Amino acid sequence: MFGKTTSIGKLANLYKSQGKRVLLAGADTFRAGAIEQIDIWAKRADVNICLGKDGQDPASVIYDATKLFANSDFDILICDTAGRLHNKKNLMDELDKIKRTIDKNLHNILTNVYIVVDSTTGQNATVQVKNFYERTSVNGIILTKLDSTAKGGIILNIVDELSIPVKYIGVGEHIDDIEVFDSKKFVDSII
Ligand SMILES: Nc1nc2c(ncn2[C@@H]2O[C@H](COP(=O)(O)OP(=O)(O)OP(=O)(O)O)[C@@H](O)[C@H]2O)c(=O)[nH]1
């Protein structure tokens, strides 16, 4: 529960407000209620969504979404996936399959893989991001829950060790509670 789905809802709204045509893919077919949750975010942000069914192979949802994206005039596709631990081989293999599907269907399109880091998680976050970094093509961080008492200092270690840029911060549970990461503002807030 780091804020992946919530961040996707907020990003959908942000990109839409910038005039982008946004498509979401609801590919967390694993956790009960996850499909309904992302669907609610799509309605809230008033964007289109390609929804999976509970228990469906997530890569097949991504297949449908990438095909739709490639054949329509959307500008941005954001895919929601189930939370997983890096040491669960079958779930990590599933991520590989999702990535292969995206690369195959959208090979000429810029793709980003963002990991969501909950600023309240503490030192454990470094280990988690490191493991995902070594195992996937993650190239950006969304730092959530900066509205809590946690100041997100944990990210300093991560960025220092892995040089993955922080892209966005989550500052609450509402649709507008997202900001582009501003390193100066961030540093000022923790010193
Ligand atoms: N205060 C605060 N709460 C947040 C923020 N981002 C997400 N949340 C809350 O964190 C909880 C979990 O968020 P989700 O978006 O469902 O997290 P997830 O990573 O998709 O979780 P799973 O799908 O279960 O793996 C929800 O209650 C959100 O409202 C944030 O920036 N600030």
Ligand SMILES: [Mg+2]
């Ligand atoms: Mg989720």
